[in-house]
Amino acid sequence: MFNILMADPISHEGLDVLQKSEFVTVVGDTGLIPEELKNRISEFDALLVRSQTKVTREIIEKAINLKIIGRAGVGVDNIDLDAATEYGIIVVNAPNGNTNSAAEHTMAMIMALSRKIPQAHFALKNHRWERSKYVGVELKNKTLGIIGLGRIGTEVAYRAKGQRMNVMAYDPFLTEEKAEKMGVDYGGFEDVLKQADYITVHTPLLKETRHMIGPEAFEMMKNDVHIVNCARGGIIDEAALYDALVSGKAAGAAIDVLEEEPFQDHRLLDLPQVIATPHLGASTVEAQENVAIDVCQDVLSHLTGDLVKNPVNLSSVPSDILSQIEPYFHLAEKLGHFLIHLTKDVPEEVNIYYSGKLSDVKIAPITRNAVKGLLQRHLGSHVNDVNALYLAEKKDITIHENRTSTTKGFTNMITVEVKTKSGVRRVSGTLLNGLGARIVRVDHYSVDVMPEGHIVIIHHQDLPGVIGKMGSLLAKHDINIATMQVDRSDIGGDAIMILTIDKYLEKDGLDELKELEEITDVTAVDL
Numbered sequence: 258m259f260n261i262l263m264a265d266p267i268s269h270e271g272l273d274v275l276q277k278s279e280f281v282t283v284v285g286d287t288g289l290i291p292e293e294l295k296n297r298i299s300e301f302d303a304l305l306v307r308s309q310t311k312v313t314r315e316i317i318e319k320a321i322n323l324k325i326i327g328r329a330g331v332g333v334d335n336i337d338l339d340a341a342t343e344y345g346i347i348v349v350n351a352p353n354g355n356t357n358s359a360a361e362h363t364m365a366m367i368m369a370l371s372r373k374i375p376q377a378h379f380a381l382k383n384h385r386w387e388r389s390k391y392v393g394v395e396l397k398n399k400t401l402g403i404i405g406l407g408r409i410g411t412e413v414a415y416r417a418k419g420q421r422m423n424v425m426a427y428d429p430f431l432t433e434e435k436a437e438k439m440g441v442d443y444g445g446f447e448d449v450l451k452q453a454d455y456i457t458v459h460t461p462l463l464k465e466t467r468h469m470i471g472p473e474a475f476e477m478m479k480n481d482v483h484i485v486n487c488a489r490g491g492i493i494d495e496a497a498l499y500d501a502l503v504s505g506k507a508a509g510a511a512i513d514v515l516e517e518e519p520f521q522d523h524r525l526l527d528l529p530q531v532i533a534t535p536h537l538g539a540s541t542v543e544a545q546e547n548v549a550i551d552v553c554q555d556v557l558s559h560l561t562g563d564l565v566k567n568p569v570n571l572s573s574v575p576s577d578i579l580s581q582i583e584p585y586f587h588l589a590e591k592l593g594h595f596l597i598h599l600t601k602d603v604p605e606e607v608n609i610y611y612s613g614k615l616s617d618v619k620i621a622p623i624t625r626n627a628v629k630g631l632l633q634r635h636l637g638s639h640v641n642d643v644n645a646l647y648l649a650e651k652k653d654i655t656i657h658e659n660r661t662s663t664t665k666g667f668t669n670m671i672t673v674e675v676k677t678k679s680g681v682r683r684v685s686g687t688l689l690n691g692l693g694a695r696i697v698r699v700d701h702y703s704v705d706v707m708p709e710g711h712i713v714i715i716h717h718q719d720l721p722g723v724i725g726k727m728g729s730l731l732a733k734h735d736i737n738i739a740t741m742q743v744d745r746s747d748i749g750g751d752a753i754m755i756l757t758i759d760k761y762l763e764k765d766g767l768d769e770l771k772e773l774e775e776i777t778d779v780t781a782v783d784l
């Protein structure tokens with residue numbers, strides 16, 4: 258049974274996904290202060306948050322059982338991703354479910370700002386009829402500058418065009434061709450600043466985007482510019498915005514997000530030309546349902562051993578290829594685990610070869626799992642597919658992926674190879690149609706072994722009587738051989754025998770096998 262802590266309120270449609278599962282229990286405890294969260298986090302396998310809860314390194318360090326953090330929304334700037342990755346905790350978000358709501362909110366803010374609706378509303382509610390005070394400006398033929406043309410920025414662009422605005426955008430991934438296709442003017446950051454009447458930001462909050470709209474940016478802008486931030490507090494330097502508004506450079510600002518939430522400094526909010534909402538961009542029934550369902554499904558998938566759709570600290574695996582790679586994902590881990598038992602020295606380099614059908618599927622998740630299988634033996638069960646590559650790098654092990662369409666007799670094959678100072682060891686596996694996974698090569702030997710259960714790998718001299726001796730010795734230890742595979746380099750030369758046995762071979766049995774004179778090496782591995 259896995260324990261999930263819901264630390265921020267999540268829509269019940271998402272919670273239903275979890276509550277229907279017999280594998281999880283959900284504890285709802287919203288509004289915990291950081292100290293309380295730190296003290297309780299070790300009880301949980303999964304943590305669900307929105308933007309309020311700050312999942313800091315300090316909390317992650319205490320989260321000894323935590324496997325996944327689910328963010329019901331897009332921005333993950335409230336989660337220390339480096340710490341999560343380092344501790345092998347996967348972070349998932351729900352990047353698509355609130356795009357529409359955030360775009361609609363942005364448009365509502367742009368329109369309310371232009372027509373001073375909140376100010377006029379407030380006056381009227383206070384019984385003041387002030388028609389001449391609230392003269393607005395039209396959006397038609399004005400230029401909207403969009404900084405960050407991702408999911409939300411793109412939706413805002415289409416809506417602004419519906420308002421007959423000219424749209425100009427800057428995004429490091431925007432090409433001239435793409436802009437043309439969208440009917441958007443293509444510009445650099447400064448072009449947008451200089452030409453826009455309205456500027457709206459839709460980037461994530463990153464080192465690079467923090468305060469990207471600061472004093473210098475305001476200087477480049479047109480007089481009477483309108484500023485909109487429905488993305489993240491901190492993209493716009495609030496002190497610089499305040500100065501621009503007070504000096505009259507900027508005509509008004511609409512802000513949904515603040516550098517500190519809930520706000521500490523209310524100077525900006527007190528300006529009459531500022532309209533504001535308390536981080537409501539995603540606060541619609543529909544968006545909250547969408548993000549809750551998406552994130553809860555991923556949390557459940559991860560806890561029950563399946564792949565997730567929206568990992569943040571892993572590259573994303575689209576659902577259509579998810580089912581395609583899943584069996585290889587498990588095979589790769591077993592190959593890594595098998596091989597590390599054969600590897601007697603410190604691994605320096607790992608090569609993973611993908612051949613046949615696998616040469617054109619998304620292999621990154623498969624690679625991560627192979628590395629996980631390799632590292633777990635020595636680094637323990639905290640190694641997972643989130644931190645495997647990070648930990649390999651920390652251990653100075655270089656990882657290379659290689660694709661080849663050569664099938665080597667199999668329609669698909671994964672070969673994991675480890676280089677150490679004493680040489681190279683490798684193991685290959687495949688998925689046989691209808692028969693499942695098989696280990697088909699160990700170094701230069703051909704075998705056919707199901708990668709599961711108790712396995713003994715015996716290197717020996719190809720001499721008469723060896724198999725008999727081995728069988729008797731195992732029988733003495735009450736061990737039944739389930740399957741046996743043998744291959745040799747040449748008659749009377751080096752040979753390999755791979756046994757699957759019905760129970761674990763204890764150390765004394767292993768040592769006795771090693772003492773047989775024809776045997777050069779014995780390795781036991783449990784897959």
Ligand SMILES: NC(=O)C1=CN([C@@H]2O[C@H](COP(=O)(O)OP(=O)(O)OC[C@H]3O[C@@H](n4cnc5c(N)ncnc54)[C@H](O)[C@@H]3O)[C@@H](O)[C@H]2O)C=CC1
Nearest residue numbers: 331332359405406407408409428459460461487488538539
């Ligand atoms: N107010 C609210 O309630 C909500 C806020 N958000 C926030 O909105 C923002 C955008 O979200 P999405 O569109 O879903 O993200 P996205 O990832 O689809 O788009 C972000 C875009 O910003 C671009 N970008 C990154 N660095 C940039 C830079 N230096 N200059 C210009 N562009 C840059 C990226 O290339 C990307 O195209 C995020 O900060 C997210 O957290 C999202 C949903 C609701």
Ligand SMILES: O=C(O)CCC(=O)C(=O)O
Nearest residue numbers: 307308329330331332539
């Ligand atoms: O959880 C929320 O309501 C905030 C949504 C948000 O800011 C995001 O998805 O980035």
